[in-house]
Amino acid sequence: MSAQQAIKVENLNKSFGSGDTFVDVIHDASFTIYKGELVALVAPSGAGKTTLLMMIGCVDTPVSGKIWIGDEKVYDNKWLTKTTRKIRREKLGFIFQAHYLIPFLNVIDNLVLLPQANKVDEKVAKTKARELLKYFDIAEKEKAMPSQLSGGQNQRVAIARALVNDPEIILADEPTAALDSARSIDVVKMLKKIAKEQNVAIVMVTHDERVLPYCDKIMKIENKKTVFEDVSAVK
Amino acid sequence: MIHLAKEDIKHTFGKFIVTAMGVGMLLGIVLIMIGVYRGMIVDAEVLLDDLAVDLWIVQENTLGPFAESSRVHEDLKNTIKAIEGIDKSEAITFQNIQLPRADKKVRVMAVGYDIFGEINPINPQRLIAGRTLKHDHYEIVVEEKTGFRLYDKIKLSRHYYTVVGVTHGAVSSGGDSLVYISLKDAQELQFSYSNKRIHSDRARGIYNKDSHMVNAVIATVKDGYSIDEIADTIQKWHHKSVYTKEEQKIVLTRNLIEKASKQIGLFTAILILVSTIIIALIIYTMTLEKMKEISIMKLIGLPNSTIIKMIVEETLLLGIFAFIFGNIFSHLIYSKFPKRVVLEIPDAWMLFAIIIIASILASFIGVKKVINADPTAAIGG
Numbered sequence: 001m002s003a004q005q006a007i008k009v010e011n012l013n014k015s016f017g018s019g020d021t022f023v024d025v026i027h028d029a030s031f032t033i034y035k036g037e038l039v040a041l042v043a044p045s046g047a048g049k050t051t052l053l054m055m056i057g058c059v060d061t062p063v064s065g066k067i068w069i070g071d072e073k074v075y076d077n078k079w080l081t082k083t084t085r086k087i088r089r090e091k092l093g094f095i096f097q098a099h100y101l102i103p104f105l106n107v108i109d110n111l112v113l114l115p116q117a118n119k120v121d122e123k124v125a126k127t128k129a130r131e132l133l134k135y136f137d138i139a140e141k142e143k144a145m146p147s148q149l150s151g152g153q154n155q156r157v158a159i160a161r162a163l164v165n166d167p168e169i170i171l172a173d174e175p176t177a178a179l180d181s182a183r184s185i186d187v188v189k190m191l192k193k194i195a196k197e198q199n200v201a202i203v204m205v206t207h208d209e210r211v212l213p214y215c216d217k218i219m220k221i222e223n224k225k226t227v228f229e230d231v232s233a234v235k
Numbered sequence: 236m237i238h239l240a241k242e243d244i245k246h247t248f249g250k251f252i253v254t255a256m257g258v259g260m261l262l263g264i265v266l267i268m269i270g271v272y273r274g275m276i277v278d279a280e281v282l283l284d285d286l287a288v289d290l291w292i293v294q295e296n297t298l299g300p301f302a303e304s305s306r307v308h309e310d311l312k313n314t315i316k317a318i319e320g321i322d323k324s325e326a327i328t329f330q331n332i333q334l335p336r337a338d339k340k341v342r343v344m345a346v347g348y349d350i351f352g353e354i355n356p357i358n359p360q361r362l363i364a365g366r367t368l369k370h371d372h373y374e375i376v377v378e379e380k381t382g383f384r385l386y387d388k389i390k391l392s393r394h395y396y397t398v399v400g401v402t403h404g405a406v407s408s409g410g411d412s413l414v415y416i417s418l419k420d421a422q423e424l425q426f427s428y429s430n431k432r433i434h435s436d437r438a439r440g441i442y443n444k445d446s447h448m449v450n451a452v453i454a455t456v457k458d459g460y461s462i463d464e465i466a467d468t469i470q471k472w473h474h475k476s477v478y479t480k481e482e483q484k485i486v487l488t489r490n491l492i493e494k495a496s497k498q499i500g501l502f503t504a505i506l507i508l509v510s511t512i513i514i515a516l517i518i519y520t521m522t523l524e525k526m527k528e529i530s531i532m533k534l535i536g537l538p539n540s541t542i543i544k545m546i547v548e549e550t551l552l553l554g555i556f557a558f559i560f561g562n563i564f565s566h567l568i569y570s571k572f573p574k575r576v577v578l579e580i581p582d583a584w585m586l587f588a589i590i591i592i593a594s595i596l597a598s599f600i601g602v603k604k605v606i607n608a609d610p611t612a613a614i615g616g
Contacts, residue, residue, distance in 0.1 A: 050614055059534060059610055089536025100531045100613060104246035109237050116237060117537050145246075161535075173614050 347421020
């Protein structure tokens with residue numbers, strides 16, 4: 001059985017400014033990422049990692065190119081849907097450097113918020129949320145407020161939130177930046193396990209070379225283009 | 236169903252309540268201001284309602300004793316009484332005087348009436364101690380807020396008056412307490428001068444001929460007769476200005492307290508505007524404090540409507556809580572005001588409607604901030 005496509009990008013371009021201030025950030029980037037893969041997006045600071053992440057996350061608008069989320073083409077030199085927020089809500093999950101949970105909602109409500117916006121029945125959403133909390137071994141914390149949890153527990157709740165709407169892709173922006181080496185590796189191992197078990201593609205922006213051997217693919221931005229590097233080369 | 240506004244308020248409940256109490260105190264003052272205006276109208280009508288007469292006959296081309304100087308002869312009451320359809324007719328005087336108390340002087344309005352006449356201006360329901368006037372001289376009925384008690388002696392002009400009765404809530408349109416004295420005493424107080432003045436006047440060839448003047452003649456009309464027709468007759472044949480009870484009320488409420496009501500209205504409008512601005516600033520600050528969360532909500536895909544609903548609901552809840560605190564505050568302090576404050580439920584509901592509209596307007600500034608929030612602000616530390 002061939003792997004299912006999660007993201008496909010063709011000839012994607014992004015630049016800022018014009019004239020003397022023109023900066024070409026991404027030029028003719030083309031790649032495909034499949035479900036079940038954990039892909040590390042690596043590049044020096046200012047090379048366009050977050051810009052690329054935001055474009056495939058349907059947050060930032062490219063100058064030109066094509067983007068598919070799953071089998072659905074969402075961008076073809078223009079957004080093909082009325083609102084990109086619906087795509088994000090239904091098909092994407094986000095993990096940030098800090099947990100960024102909503103501080104005035106308890107753990108279960110943080111998880112149920114997005115399915116509720118997707119008109120999922122509350123009972124169904126809560127059942128799914130509880131399954132995820134159990135999966136991440138924090139089921140007993142469902143009524144706790146984020147301020148009552150440790151950093152690690154909050155990070156697990158944030159990952160659970162990214163999964164609660166059954167996304168096709170999870171976009172993670174430096175999720176290990178604030179963690180020590182051992183914890184960073186634990187988190188990446190967990191993300192890899194999630195990618196496999198939940199059949200979801202995870203694109204992870206990272207500066208941390210220690211975690212690269214645990215990823216399935218490494219995507220680099222070189223000369224404004226994306227290139228895949230063999231993981232075995234960094235092992 | 237998660238109510239973001241409710242959860243956010245729960246999270247910062249103490250801060251929210253203190254804020255609502257602060258705005259509530261402002262709204263409480265708004266209610267008090269409206270209550271002061273209502274109190275002025277009630278005060279203005281106390282005397283008219285207590286007298287319960289149909290006609291006020293006053294000096295020609297004047298609005299009557301409450302609005303300007305009015306003098307008519309006392310015996311006009313007999314002429315009026317003779318008109319067909321008139322039931323009762325009496326002469327009456329009004330004058331502002333200062334009652335000397337040990338510590339200070341108390342400004343009051345003295346009502347002079349014929350104690351043997353047909354119309355008694357003292358409403359028996361207001362009498363809380365003593366009796367009405369029985370003797371033609373040197374008795375006085377006071378209102379409790381003057382501070383005098385039964386059988387106190389009060390020196391007015393050349394004589395001592397004994398307090399024979401105490402009333403509650405009898406006030407003039409200006410909010411001064413009403414005191415009642417006999418017509419003869421009132422005429423003496425109003426139209427008799429000191430010995431020195433009399434000597435001086437006589438040296439100038441001036442003789443006081445005004446001692447049988449009064450400020451108005453009041454009359455009631457028999458059943459079956461038209462008040463307006465009788466008023467027209469008096470106006471036409473006796474060269475006097477005549478007002479019905481309703482017209483006199485209009486004189487009091489429109490002419491006398493119009494400026495005061497405009498002033499209060501302007502103050503009230505300014506206070507409501509200030510409250511709206513304060514609510515808007517509070518909501519703006521509350522929104523600014525949540526910008527990171529709002530950016531995250533937008534980034535993960537929550538629709539604007541969900542976030543805007545939270546802001547608008549929080550603003551409305553702030554307005555509602557402030558309104559509740561405002562009501563509590565105004566009811567706690569209104570009795571401490573020197574003049575009558577009347578808090579009416581319809582006024583409170585009107586303020587509630589205004590606050591709801593003001594809160595919605597105030598939320599726009601927070602909503603605008605939400606709409607313009609950049610979801611990418613959630614990325615990168």
